[in-house]
Amino acid sequence: MKRMRCAFPESWGYVFLGIFFILVHCGISHAFDFPAAAWHRGDTSYAQENSRAALVKALHSTSPNIEVDIIDFIDQNGNRVGLVSHDYRMKRATGLKGAFSTQYHNLSNLPKNQANKELPPDTFMTVIDLFELIKARKEQGVTPIVSLDMKDESKNAGEFGQWVGKLIQQYGFQEHVFASSFFKSNVSAAKAVCPDCLVGGLVFNDHYALKYLDHRYSSLDLTTLSEWTFFLGFWGKKEFSHDFILIQDDIFFQHPELADYWKTVRKVKFVGVFTYNKERPYTAAEWELLRKVDWLELDPPQMKQYLKMKPSK
Numbered sequence: 001m002k003r004m005r006c007a008f009p010e011s012w013g014y015v016f017l018g019i020f021f022i023l024v025h026c027g028i029s030h031a032f033d034f035p036a037a038a039w040h041r042g043d044t045s046y047a048q049e050n051s052r053a054a055l056v057k058a059l060h061s062t063s064p065n066i067e068v069d070i071i072d073f074i075d076q077n078g079n080r081v082g083l084v085s086h087d088y089r090m091k092r093a094t095g096l097k098g099a100f101s102t103q104y105h106n107l108s109n110l111p112k113n114q115a116n117k118e119l120p121p122d123t124f125m126t127v128i129d130l131f132e133l134i135k136a137r138k139e140q141g142v143t144p145i146v147s148l149d150m151k152d153e154s155k156n157a158g159e160f161g162q163w164v165g166k167l168i169q170q171y172g173f174q175e176h177v178f179a180s181s182f183f184k185s186n187v188s189a190a191k192a193v194c195p196d197c198l199v200g201g202l203v204f205n206d207h208y209a210l211k212y213l214d215h216r217y218s219s220l221d222l223t224t225l226s227e228w229t230f231f232l233g234f235w236g237k238k239e240f241s242h243d244f245i246l247i248q249d250d251i252f253f254q255h256p257e258l259a260d261y262w263k264t265v266r267k268v269k270f271v272g273v274f275t276y277n278k279e280r281p282y283t284a285a286e287w288e289l290l291r292k293v294d295w296l297e298l299d300p301p302q303m304k305q306y307l308k309m310k311p312s313k
Contacts, residue, residue, distance in 0.1 A: 037296040037306050038065035038147055040275055041086065045300040048113045050084045051122040052129065059137050059144055062307060067147040067274070067297040070127050072160035076106040080163050082127025086115070088153045100124075101154055127164070131171050147246075147272070147297060148179040149202075150186035161189030169194050180246055182207075184220050187240075198269065200244035203251055203258065206276070215251055215258055216266070218242065239266070246272040246297070249282075252289070259292040270294040281305055 042054030043061065050068055058066050069086040083100055090096045090103065093115040097103075104110050112121035137144055152160045164186075168177050178198040181187045187199040201218030205211045209230040210219065217237055225236030245262045252258060252273045259271045272295030281301045282290070287309070290296060298306060 035272075035290065035294050035296055036065060036145055037063050037298050037303065037310075038067045038145065039063070039303060040067050040278075040297045040299045041069065042066060043300065043303075044116065044278075048119050048122040049115050050086060050125075051113055052125045052133070053122060055084075055125075055130070055133060059133070059142070063303065063310065064137065064142050065145040065147075067149065068130060069149045069151050070130070070164070071100060071150075072152040072154055072156055072163075073101050073107075073126070074105065075126075076108075080160075081107070082130075082160070082163070083110075084125045084127060084130050085113075086151065088151050099154065101152075101156075127167070131167060131173070134173065134177070135171060143176050145295075146173070146177040147295070148177065150179055150181040150183070150190070152186060153183065157183055157185040158189040161186040162193045165190035165192070165194035165197050168197050174198075178244060180244070182219050184222075184240065187220060198243040200242045200246060200268070201240065202246045202248070202274075204248035204274075204276070205251065206248070215247075215255055216261060218245060242266060242268050244268050244270045244272065244295075246274050246295075247293075248276045249273050249286075250276055252293070253286055256289045256292055272297065275299045275302055 039058035041049035042051065043057040044054055046057045047053035055066055055068065058064065068084050071083050071085050071088050073081055073083040075081050085093065085100060087093055089099050090111065093113050094111040096111055107126070110124055113124050114121040134144060134146060148164065150161060150164060164179060168174055174194070174196050178200065179187060179190050180200045180202060182202060190197055191199045201220035203215050203218055212230050213234055220240035220242065221237045222234060223236045223238050226234035229235040245266070245268050247258055262268045262271050271293045273290060273293050274297035278299040279301060282305060
């Protein structure tokens with residue numbers, strides 16, 4: 001990644017990028033010029049993924065940036081509050097069937113998050129609680145960069161996306177909070193109500209059909225026709241206007257040229273890489289390749305490496 005000057009560019013997209021890198025690099029030695037890094041679902045070595053405890057621990061670390069997954073949820077009072085959960089359906093994290101938003105309407109009745117059986121179960125926090133947590137950290141003088149992965153699959157996915165966009169605006173987080181999704185309905189709706197919010201997609205293959213999708217596209221580029229012709233290489237794709245792209249790490253390591261492609265051809269403002277194999281530390285050669293990108297979403301094994309290599313102020 002090129003070294004950045006501490007100055008604001010003119011257009012809004014590049015104002016965001018200017019602030020993005022200023023938050024991370026100003027005052028930091030360039031002895032080891034690494035991209036910014038976030039804790040993937042919080043510090044999951046300390047507490048359950050996406051839990052308040054895991055996120056607080058991450059936000060108070062020397063790399064106080066986070067990636068979280070969010071879904072729709074309306075509480076017992078009819079208020080949309082959202083849930084911080086990796087999955088739309090409850091099975092993996094709770095062992096129960098069904099979706100959170102269809103099975104429960106009262107926060108106090110929600111089952112505990114026990115995605116990691118080796119850690120104590122924990123309560124699910126709301127998206128409102130998450131934004132308040134970010135706000136509190138800012139008031140303490142630390143502005144975290146936050147990646148929101150919108151995971152809602154319900155018929156209200158568009159309404160949820162609009163709500164997320166409005167929430168980012170309401171809190172004034174456009175300069176350091178951005179949102180991605182596998183689902184176009186989530187990001188299109190967020191962008192429609194918040195034009196100055198940055199939205200993006202993901203290049204990954206953790207889906208039965210996506211192994212047929214060229215890595216120069218994300219699921220946001222798919223149309224109804226291409227969804228039905230996945231076995232033919234997804235005919236009828238239409239390029240979505242991505243503000244950024246997040247690439248699965250093993251795909252990036254096999255195709256590091258994707259960073260240049262997405263920046264120069266697809267014109268994204270920044271490229272990120274997220275960890276897929278949570279337990280495997282990166283090799284020295286892989287860390288060298290990661291210099292090409294701007295943003296990392298790391299699990300504890302990789303974050304531990306990153307913090308050791310990160311220069312001190």
